[in-house]
Amino acid sequence: MSFTPRPSLVQIAEQVGVSPATVSRAFNRPELLNDATRERILATAKRLGFRPNKVGSSLRSGSTKTLGLLLPTLANPVFAACFEGAEARALEAGYSVMLATTGYDSQRERTAARSLLDHRVEGLILTVSDPSTSATLDELTASDVPFVLAYNESDSHPFVSVDNHAAAGDMVEYLMACGHRRLAMISGPLDASDRALRRLEGVRDRATRLDLPAPIHVSMPQHTAADRGRLKSLMASPKPPTALFCSNDLLATAVIAELSSLGLRVPRDLSVCGFDGMAFGALMVPSLASVHQPSFEIGSQACQELLSALGGEGSRSMRLPHRLFGGDTVASLSHQAVQPSHCHS
Amino acid sequence: MSFTPRPSLVQIAEQVGVSPATVSRAFNRPELLNDATRERILATAKRLGFRPNKVGSSLRSGSTKTLGLLLPTLANPVFAACFEGAEARALEAGYSVMLATTGYDSQRERTAARSLLDHRVEGLILTVSDPSTSATLDELTASDVPFVLAYNESDSHPFVSVDNHAAAGDMVEYLMACGHRRLAMISGPLDASDRALRRLEGVRDRATRLDLPAPIHVSMPQHTAADRGRLKSLMASPKPPTALFCSNDLLATAVIAELSSLGLRVPRDLSVCGFDGMAFGALMVPSLASVHQPSFEIGSQACQELLSALGGEGSRSMRLPHRLFGGDTVASLSHQAVQPSHCHS
DNA sequence: TGCATGAATGAAAACGTTTGCAGTTTGAGT
DNA sequence: ACTCAAACTGCAAACGTTTTCATTCATGCA
Structure with missing residues (x-):
């Protein structure tokens, strides 16, 4: 039971009785070779389990x-x-x-x-x-x-x-079409994601254009987790938003879960949507409204x-x-309780 | 504006006026070099933006x-x-x-x-x-x-x-503790996943050991998607299962979504659980019961x-x-409708 | 003074390929 | 028979490193 390191081009060349160049060509420019030679080479290469070493090849070819x-x-x-x-x-x-x-x-x-x-x-x-x-x-x-x-x-x-700016704007437009006017944008730390920033600006610009009140912006300490305290105080404001636009789907999911633990149901008590359109969102029950990016x-x-x-x-x-996915986490305002029922102080 | 290909060891060596070997050592065995030499080399290397080429290094060192x-x-x-x-x-x-x-x-x-x-x-x-x-x-x-x-x-x-066998068994035990006796295992194609097979066997063995009726097994055409027809006929059987154990979380999610579109709510009408413990599952509402693997x-x-x-x-x-995550998609049988209400024929 | 020692460096041979060039053979055309 | 091209193959030099073996030089010590 001898230990055989993987063979190299020249070992094959020796075995077959040709030059290394020919063996190389058998793999890279097979059409240059005599059929018989090529076959002979390929056969012994297979027999010895030879495969060209990309490290050598990279070095020489520069690629x-x-x-x-x-x-x-x-x-x-x-x-x-x-x-x-x-x-x-x-x-x-x-x-x-x-x-x-x-x-x-x-x-x-x-x-x-x-x-x-x-x-x-x-x-x-x-x-x-x-x-x-x-x-x-x-x-x-x-x-x-x-x-x-x-x-x-x-x-x-x-x-x-x-187009993050436009895409976020489109979601705002959709939310408004559903009757929402008081919006909040929830994001992670803005300095860690230019996408979140562009989306926020998209939200603000479109809200302005549509004569909506300026959306509140809440920034979570992490990209992907919802901070219970900030969420609670957001919803405890005198006129809380009726729809939350989260800057990504993972965050939206976390927000929904956190809201649920606060006794707030989505979309019964308020609407929530995300951004990303991850495949998963469409399988959630209710399905997650989102801006789908391919x-x-x-x-x-x-x-x-x-x-x-x-x-x-x-x-x-x-x-x-992008494509707007109008999932079930966004409801017409008329179907929502005007004032969330469970959230006091 | 001259085009400068990335410099090599020897270019640095020439610049500094030492041999390539010395430059190499400046990076790999710095302690061997005279402090002054090392500094000189490192300085010009940085100045010219040199970094050792791993392709060359891999070839020579074999690693x-x-x-x-x-x-x-x-x-x-x-x-x-x-x-x-x-x-x-x-x-x-x-x-x-x-x-x-x-x-x-x-x-x-x-x-x-x-x-x-x-x-x-x-x-x-x-x-x-x-x-x-x-x-x-x-x-x-x-x-x-x-x-x-x-x-x-x-x-x-x-x-x-x-330990897939044991882990699946543990979930069965948990389901039984919740009062479930009629179980179904839902998986993707078994020949494409030995994990699914082991889990199925784990389910069967534990069910036997616990004197439960033999769990039904339904195999979906894909690993990650729920086939509506098979699901429907499963639930339409005279004595449908009260709990579905899916061989992975993605499948469980798809199953829950499909059930929902059939008018069946989880866990109100029946319990569903998965396997994997993906982070996501804990954020779902209701949270996905699952066997967590690290x-x-x-x-x-x-x-x-x-x-x-x-x-x-x-x-x-x-x-x-593994760790059992008793999410909210599994409910005590006493809280479930004995016979799903919405599923006829 | 002579000599061993150790530190610092260099020379050169690898590692496994690719490829430009040159060489050989073959067969066809005249 | 002679030329010429085409088809096939070989030679050898790279590619950018690492590493063994020497070499040099200064130093310390007897």
């Missing part, structure tokens, strides 16, 4: 066939879907993908980006907190590695996202743009269409 | 510092959490991770595994459909790349999982075992503790 993906967290199914979109497109193009998560932490963001660059990924898809202040992005620009932002919007860098496509398009940048064509920014 | 992760889908938050656990542990050890998803497709599984091997990942963490019949696993065994299964249980390969830890432990295998210590299989 690793690897893309980097840098996302805040996979706990949010939105990013998970984005990954799958990017992976699918990458796969088609013969690329592998190296994934790293940042946990919304700009320090980890930097080091992870560096690590990916060290591995010589040929391009990067990433979501940052705020593209206009991101040190990571500066570093990336300095290196000559092409990258495409996903979800972020930016004037100075290529990105793929939805995450899989955001991933695959970002990858597409990256690939064309690699092809030397330069990549264009694009806003993919 | 890519990269691990492979092969999972069915990230759409299931369980696997996403597993990834994050593995990534965290890998990061600590200075490894990067290359992720690929298989979509539960054994063909993609094979090609993805091969691709990872071609990239010379040093080890693999993966979840397969059925470890006892997996061709991918055979290939992996043939190559001398260490791997650890996640979620799968196996006699012949190292794995990290929960996915993050499964990932990180699998990675830990892999690392120790790489360290030559050989890796041990382990079953991590």
